[in-house]
Amino acid sequence: MTRQECIAFLQWALPQLGLRWAGYRKVQGLVCKRLAHRLREIGVATLAEYRERIARDESERARLDALCRIPISRFYRDRGVFDALRDAALPALAGRLAERGQRTLRAWCAGCASGEEPYSLAIVWQLAVAPRFPRIALAVLASNAEPELLARAARGCYRSSSLKDLPKAWLPLAFDREDALYCVREPFRGCVAFAEQDIRIKMPTGPFDLVLCRNLAFTYFDAAAQERVAAQLAARLAPGGMLVLGSHEKLPGAAAARFAPGSHDCIYARV
Ligand SMILES: C[S@@+](CC[C@H](N)C(=O)[O-])C[C@H]1O[C@@H](n2cnc3c(N)ncnc32)[C@H](O)[C@@H]1O
Numbered sequence: 001m002t003r004q005e006c007i008a009f010l011q012w013a014l015p016q017l018g019l020r021w022a023g024y025r026k027v028q029g030l031v032c033k034r035l036a037h038r039l040r041e042i043g044v045a046t047l048a049e050y051r052e053r054i055a056r057d058e059s060e061r062a063r064l065d066a067l068c069r070i071p072i073s074r075f076y077r078d079r080g081v082f083d084a085l086r087d088a089a090l091p092a093l094a095g096r097l098a099e100r101g102q103r104t105l106r107a108w109c110a111g112c113a114s115g116e117e118p119y120s121l122a123i124v125w126q127l128a129v130a131p132r133f134p135r136i137a138l139a140v141l142a143s144n145a146e147p148e149l150l151a152r153a154a155r156g157c158y159r160s161s162s163l164k165d166l167p168k169a170w171l172p173l174a175f176d177r178e179d180a181l182y183c184v185r186e187p188f189r190g191c192v193a194f195a196e197q198d199i200r201i202k203m204p205t206g207p208f209d210l211v212l213c214r215n216l217a218f219t220y221f222d223a224a225a226q227e228r229v230a231a232q233l234a235a236r237l238a239p240g241g242m243l244v245l246g247s248h249e250k251l252p253g254a255a256a257a258r259f260a261p262g263s264h265d266c267i268y269a270r271v
Contacts, residue, residue: 001039001047006032009047013054015222017065018200023220027070034067070220071149073113075120075158076165077214078247081266082120086128088263089242093209094133096240105138108208108236110199111216112142115153115184115192116162121212122188123166123174138191141208145198153194156184199229206236211243214266218249230255237270244268 001009007028011021024031035047042060044050054061076082094105105125109118118140125138144150163171163182175182197203199217217229230252233243243259245251245266251259259268 001032001036003028003032005047006035009035009051012051013064014068017061017068018222018225019068019220020222024068027072030070031068035064038063038067066146068220069146070215071113071146072215073116074162074165075116076124076167077117077120078266079165081214081244081247081264082124084262084264084267085121085244086124089210089244089267090125090129091132092263093240093242094129094136097136097209098133103136105136105210106206106208106238107138107140107210107212108204108206109140109142110203110211110213110233112144112149112153112194114149114158115142115156115194116158117212117214118142118153118192118194119156119174119184119188120166122191123170125191126188127170127173140192141195141204142192143195143197143199143204145196147196150194150196156189157181158183200225203232203236207238207241208236209238209241211237211241214244214246214249216246218245218251223252226252227254231258234258234270239270241270242267243270 010024010028010031014021014024039050044053054064097105107121109121112118121140122138130138142153157178158181160182174185174188176185195204211233213233217226221229234255237243242262247266249266251268258271260271262269
């Protein structure tokens with residue numbers, strides 16, 4: 001299969017899955033590689049043949065959908081966003097909870113990959129914010145559609161390449177070295193729970209004070225699915241709660257009215 005053939009196939013297939021080609025431009029190499037591997041695995045010679053297979057075989061369609069899930073993540077991805085969480089969003093949320101006598105800051109990471117994002121949140125909270133709010137505990141629910149990634153998240157051990165954006169001083173505080181891997185230490189694991197959920201089908205009920213939905217719906221989903229997800233996220237945020245998107249993402253039109261700009265371009269406050 002040539003790259004052009006693969007692109008033509010994706011431009012045909014993605015809209016049928018509620019996904020959009022524009023989001024896949026940068027990661028087309030990864031998806032085409034996976035697709036070629038899948039065709040070899042099931043003994044299908046051409047993409048034309050695979051199209052026919054998709055049309056008549058629901059389970060193969062689900063396999064295609066799964067191979068379009070992009071697993072890329074790392075700790076403290078987009079430093080500016082985590083810095084804004086550390087300096088503004090988390091203290092503001094915790095301050096508001098403290099005033100109301102509430103004890104738990106409830107966060108949800110939607111599309112948590114192998115745990116890099118929820119553990120980053122736990123680390124920034126425990127090391128940089130919690131000392132100012134000793135009565136408040138963080139509870140993070142991290143969801144993902146893929147059981148393999150969730151199993152890796154539960155193990156909580158990573159190569160150094162996943163950690164290159166994390167502030168250096170935090171490395172020995174938050175990780176134990178096990179041979180070539182860095183494993184998240186217990187104090188940063190206890191507050192993170194994982195759930196297998198496809199965000200298009202199931203979401204936790206909430207309410208949440210903070211939702212991170214980064215580099216998932218607002219990059220890869222089509223316009224209708226983005227609107228649906230944005231409305232559902234807004235409904236799960238407590239008033240004044242905050243929504244964090246990826247650094248290249250924007251809220252879709254109608255949903256934007258439910259939010260006000262937050263302390264960073266990617267952070268929105270539920271109105
Ligand atoms: C590109 S990663 C982003 C990870 C993390 N949020 C970040 O920004 O670093 C997208 C994640 O969403 C997951 N994902 C893709 N489609 C999903 C869906 N429909 N429901 C839940 N998770 C999904 C992928 O498995 C992957 O873990």
